[in-house]
Amino acid sequence: MKKKAAVYLQSLQNAYSSICGLMMVVTNQEDDRLTQPSGLSEEFGDVLKFAGNSLKNAIPNILTKVKDIQKPIVYETSSGFKLLIAPVVTKQFRPYFILAGILVDENTKEWVEGMVYQSKPLEEHKLWERFLCGARVFTAEHIKRILNQMEELAEIMGMVLEREQDEDHYAYKLQLMNLVRLMDSTSPTWLQGVLTIFNRVMGLEFTGYAANDLDGELFRVTETVGLNEDNAMLGASFYPGEGYLGQVGLTKQMGYWEKSDRDPRASFFTMRGIKPKVIICYPIKYDNQLFGVLFGGSSILPEISEQLADMGMLVANQISSALYALNNEIITERRRIRIGIFQELAQDAVVIKELDTFLQILVKSIHQQIDSTFLCLLLYQQRGGGMDIYTPFKDQADGYSAYAANVEATYFADDRPGVAMLRRPIKRQWEGRSLLEFPIALEHRLLGVIAVHFENERKMKESTMFLNAIHFLVITKMQLETVTVPLTQTAIFNLLHDNLLIWNPEAYNKSAKAKELTVGFLRELNRPNDEVELIGNASVLTEYDPALLTKYFGETPLVIVLRQYQSCREGRSDKERTGIEPYEFLGTVLLIMVWYLEKGGRDWKVTLPVPVKESILRPAELYLSSLAPGAREPRLEIRVQLTAREEEILAHVMHGLNNKEIAEKLFISAHTVKNHITKIYEKLGVSGRVQAISQMYQGPSPEPAPKRQSPK
Structure with missing residues (x-):
């Protein structure tokens, strides 16, 4: 028990003991005491040992006999002395009892004296006489009043123990929920383990998960806990809007129902021999993407507290986050495979x-x-x-x-x-x-x-x-x-560059930034124009395999620079690289700028995969530091002025969003987005997205269009 609760119980007992004028202690059948005795006297122990029992066994023996009492009682010992015993009732704790005494009934005092003289040796008679003279003698009315006071005390103590129990139980449930966060979501048994924890936290009879692999279509129960392994629930399916679970799948909002065994919407359960009185269901969703529904029920519980419902929502959120991460990993892996397939097909197109x-x-x-x-x-x-x-x-x-x-x-x-x-x-x-x-x-x-x-x-x-x-x-x-x-090679180059925007917009944007950095750095060094043009072209094709590019362009300077870049990126030694000037220099510069974009302003230098000559590294470091890390990204130097809304839409176009996605982000119609984009194309003098995005990375952008002044 927590110290604060123990001190409170002790102070309550001390106060009641003083009011009643009796010794009191709170203990259980094994005499594991919650409090220290109040008003204890030596005579109390003597009375308990009167029949020859040891003091250690006396209290357990008495409480064993009265363990089933529901209200305070008067317990008379074999010596005739009496104890008052009140049960402290709680839901979960093993039974505790308040013991109060010792008292003598006015009607039985003479009989108690006779028992002492008959049972105790002569040398102890004077001791017992003193005790009897000092013992409290109570009338029946007085005893009844004390029993009422003890019942009040037992009720208060029960509430204290219940509250502490609830706090401990809540802490225990939070510890269980933390296990969900620590579990390996890639394990095949992960979801089964999470459902087991959810079931224990919520105190339900059964729990299940219905997956929604086909968005907006059929839900199918894939996991259950608390039911037989061959239960009819596994594999069962329902449509959005059908029954309790389908309503949650349709609205993507939590659902909670009491007295559900009387509702036809519970037929999904009742037709499978399950008759829950209470059902709770959570949508498993992340960023409005619905993965399935988590549900549970009980035929015993009449209701689920708001606190438990909130805890269930925390578990549902953890499941949602884990499934979202797993789904993203799967999509990323599929995308990586498709990029590889695309490059293989691109080689086949030539071969x-x-x-x-x-x-x-x-x-x-x-x-x-x-x-x-x-x-x-x-x-x-x-x-x-x-x-x-x-x-x-x-x-x-x-x-x-x-x-x-x-x-x-x-x-x-x-x-x-x-x-x-x-x-x-x-x-x-x-x-x-x-x-x-x-x-x-x-x-x-x-x-x-x-x-x-x-x-x-x-x-x-x-x-x-x-x-x-x-x-x-x-x-x-x-x-x-x-x-x-x-x-022509120029046409192939443009096709490869434009296609990068289609299958990998992030790589397209990175390549455009790399071109800006490499071209700017070479101009800073006053390198020849042909080198500036060459590294600019190489910067936008770094995502392609040099072997594929060789089949398109042959063994051209562009391919040699990219092969040099690839060798540096793979950490090959100086002897394995070409060593051909200026291609070695250009490939190294390209590596530095791409690495800077990927690793960030702090880590790029220390994580380079190959040693770089100080004559290249130092100027590059000075150049990159002059760009003031954290400043806004360079954008297009637009010769015409765009409105604030047009600039906002153009920024979304750069990130690969289509008209519908832009409309959803800006809360406007797709038709309005289309009109804005048409005007942007007219102002920029381009005919499509690829041209617009390509032009965006040709130089820094001006300040946004000034806001109109309101008329005075």
């Missing part, structure tokens, strides 16, 4: 000569990454009409032929040039499937489509960037195969 062979490999790779039930790439035959079909599903040729005919009629008829599809994917229904059609377009000509069926919006959003990048590969391969329109 594989036949367009048909390349496109068949392409659609198989797409299918491996997206795992769609419907996927094809269609190219329109410009001369004879008809569609070339590429799909991994060779056994469904008839179905894809019918779809190809539909696409030809929809987009390639004489009076339907397909202009609406030139810039963005289109959603269409075809034979009960919701398809997303990605245009394959070049110079305002629609050449074909890539059609994919996605199971849900989440997968569609995740895969769109990858499929936009695939469009670039198809166009590049088709241009490589076109003898009449050969691609």
Whole structure:
């Protein structure tokens, strides 16, 4: 027991002992005392030992006999002396009792004297006579009043013990909840362990988790605690809005219901033999992304306290954070794999000569990454009409032929040039499937489509960037195969740079900043213009494998600089690097600037993967320090003035957001965003996002447009 509570109980006992004029102590059946005796006298111990028992066993023997009492009683010892005993009732603590005494009933005093003379040796008679003369003699009315006072005292002490118990229990539950934070969320048994803790914290009969893998679609129970392993709840499913759990899945708000066994919305449980009187359910969501619902119930508890509901919300939040982190790790890993697949396909586009062979490999790779039930790439035959079909599903040729005919009629008829599809994917229904059609377009000509069926919006959003990048590969391969329109190295460079914005906007932005730093540093050193141009071009292609770039450009200075940069980044020794001037110098400068962007202003120098000559490192350090770390990032030197709203929208465009995402962030309509972007393009003299973003990184930005002065 905490010291504060023990002191309080002792002071209560002392006060009541003084009022009643009796010895008092609070103890249990094993005589583990909560308080020290108040008003203790030697005679008290003598009375308890009267029948020959030791003092150590006397109290346990008495309390064993009265352990089931519910109200204060008068207990008479074998000697005729009496004790008053009151139970201290609590929910969880083992029973405690208040003992008060010793007293003598006025009606039995003479009988007690007789018992002493008969039972005790002659030499002890005078001792007992003194005790009897000093013992309190109470009337029946007086004893009744003391019993009432003891009942009040027992009730107060019970409340003190209950409060301390609740505090200890709350602390225990908080310790349990801390275990959730310490558990390894990558373990296969993690969620089962979390549900077990949730069940104990909430004091429920059962707990479960229903996952929502397909956003906005079916929920399915994947884990349960407190039920048999083969319970009917596992694998059970429900739709948003269906029953108690479906309502939480639909509204994404916590739900709590009492007397739920009388409500038809509990049929999800009752039809499986579970009849909870109380149900509580939490949405497992993070940043408005719903992963599932956490639920629990009990057929015993009549209600769940507000304090427990709040604790349950803390557990739900911890589950949400862990699932969000796991989901991000999975998405990041899939994205990394897709970037690798894209680079492999980019090499295949150069190595594989036949367009048909390349496109068949392409659609198989797409299918491996997206795992769609419907996927094809269609190219329109410009001369004879008809569609070339590429799909991994060779056994469904008839179905894809019918779809190809539909696409030809929809987009390639004489009076339907397909202009609406030139810039963005289109959603269409075809034979009960919701398809997303990605245009394959070049110079305002629609050449074909890539059609994919996605199971849900989440997968569609995740895969769109990858499929936009695939469009670039198809166009590049088709241009490589076109003898009449050969691609120049400048055109290939621009295609590679523009495509980086599609499949990796963060890398695109980093490369633009790296170009600004490298070009600025070389100009600071008065290096030749051809070196300045060379390092600027190399800066925007650092994400590409030099082996791939060799196939596009050959063994050019651009590729040599990037290979030198890659060697430095991989920590190769001086002997393994080219040593060719000025490429070694340019590759080293590029490493320093990229490393500075990745590691930050404090750590870049000490974490460089290779030693750098002082003649390069010192000037670079001075140059970077002159940029005043923490100052605002350099932006475009706009020759025309944009409004504050236009600058705000342009900043979001730079970070790769589409019109809908910008509209949601700024709380305006997508149509308004489109109008602003059109005006921005007109002012900048560009025709698209890629050109606008490229121009943004050509120099520092002016101050925002001044606010209009209100008329006086």
